[in-house]
Amino acid sequence: MxxxxxxxxxxxxxxxxxxxxxxxxxxxxxxxxxxxxxxxxxxxxxxxxxxxxxxxxxxxxxxxxxxxxxxxxxxxxxxxxxxxARPERHAIPFRVGVDDAVPKSIAYRLLTPAMGLASPVRIVCREDKLARLLVELAIQRVDLILADRPMPDEANVKGYSHKLGNCGITFFAAPCLAKTFKKKWPHVLDAAPLLIPGKDAAIRLPLMRWFDVHQLRPHIVGEFDDSALMQAFGQAGIGIFIAPSVIADEVQREHGVVVVGCTDEVTEQFYAISLERRLTHPAVVAINDTAHRELFATLAAS
The missing domain is CATH 1.10.10.10 (Winged helix-like DNA-binding domain superfamily/Winged helix DNA-binding domain)
Structure with missing residues (x-):
């Protein structure tokens, strides 16, 4: 021993x-x-x-x-x-894996309801690739995964995907870059410098197909696994970048950028992946309910 x-x-x-x-x-x-x-x-x-x-x-x-x-x-x-600790003051650990393709602002909004429960919760977040987080889920080192896609069929994990919501995407640019564009939307993107999510992001392929459908050929100047880093480059005027439309106002306010255009033809989806078929963990239930009732409520009703 x-x-x-x-x-x-x-x-x-x-x-x-x-x-x-x-x-x-x-x-x-x-x-x-x-x-x-x-x-x-x-x-x-x-x-x-x-x-x-x-x-x-x-x-x-x-x-x-x-x-x-x-x-x-x-x-x-x-x-x-x-x-x-006294029982009434002890915080229950809630271990969450966040797929690095999920924007941090979305992750924050989804996790915030878990902090307002009657029983105090201490959130422990781990950010990583979805494949590695699924291994952590399988051995119960995380209680929940927030991802931009459902659990892959080939994943050797007995888990369940719970859709939290979806929304369209918005294109942003620094004011100094935006004022150089003369074409109308969406043709403004043709030959324009563009920052896009990395190849592992679920939004990547639908976005590229959308460009093909509209015969747009943007000049891709950067690819990013981390959405926060992509936004930092966009804020500096390196290129146009995208973010979920549900946080468009926040992106403009925090980064001082302007909206170039938006589309609902390409959507970002968000999932909670757990070992539970029926959600019972109080923190997970709070996240799921608030996502449907508030964060993505407008889109769900339309």
């Missing part, structure tokens, strides 16, 4: 960067600390550190062990807090 005291010593040395610094923090002699780590390595059958000159460097196995140790001691801290 794993000796957690020895694991804690390993974790302390890895974080401190040296046995001497860790021994000072733990109030142990370097010899004791070194001996305990040696015993842990013997028990595991693999080296966790390599000595490079006077420095200690983690081996590949050591880096893996450190990632697990981080989680083990984080969970341990949460357990200690939960046992010490």
């Amino acid at each position: 794993l000796n957690y005291k020895q694991l804690n010593y390993f974790w302390a040395v890895a974080k401190a960067g040296s046995i001497v610094r860790a021994s000072e923090r733990l109030n142990l002699t370097p010899q004791t600390l070194s001996g305990q780590i040696g015993l842990l390595e013997d028990a595991l059958g693999v080296p966790l550190f390599l000595r490079v000159g006077r420095r200690l460097e983690l081996t590949e196995t050591g880096r893996l062990a450190l990632s697990y140790a981080d989680e083990i001691f984080q969970i341990g801290n949460e357990l200690e807090e939960a046992l010490r």
Whole structure:
């Protein structure tokens, strides 16, 4: 069985960067600390550190062990807090994976209702590619995923996709760039500098098809997985960029850009992916209800 005291010593040395610094923090002699780590390595059958000159460097196995140790001691801290806290004041962890194709403003609006529940909730957000987040969901390291598409059919995960809503897209440009356009919408996009979402974004293919249908050939000057970074480049006048129409006013206000045009022929969709067929988690129910009742209510009614 794993000796957690020895694991804690390993974790302390890895974080401190040296046995001497860790021994000072733990109030142990370097010899004791070194001996305990040696015993842990013997028990595991693999080296966790390599000595490079006077420095200690983690081996590949050591880096893996450190990632697990981080989680083990984080969970341990949460357990200690939960046992010490008064029940009425204890915040329930709500772990959410956010697909990096989902605009951060949309993610914020979707998650905000979870913070207003009668029972306090502490949101833990992880942003990553959908494929990796689905693995986290399968092993229950996240409770929910916010994505711009339903769960792929080929995903080897028994989960369920709950559509939160959809909306059209709006095209924005910095004022200095917008005033150079002379053509009418949508022909203003023809040969115009354009910033587009990366190839993994669900909106990418429908957007390119829309260009083909309207015989538009924009000059693509940048592709971005992160919508916030795309907006920053757009704000600087590098090119026209897109965002969901439901946050058009916010994008204009925060980035000082103007609307070039919009379309409902191309839509952004947003999903909550969970292990539940029927939503029961209070935070997930709040997110789903508010999305349908407020955020995407106008479009749903039209």
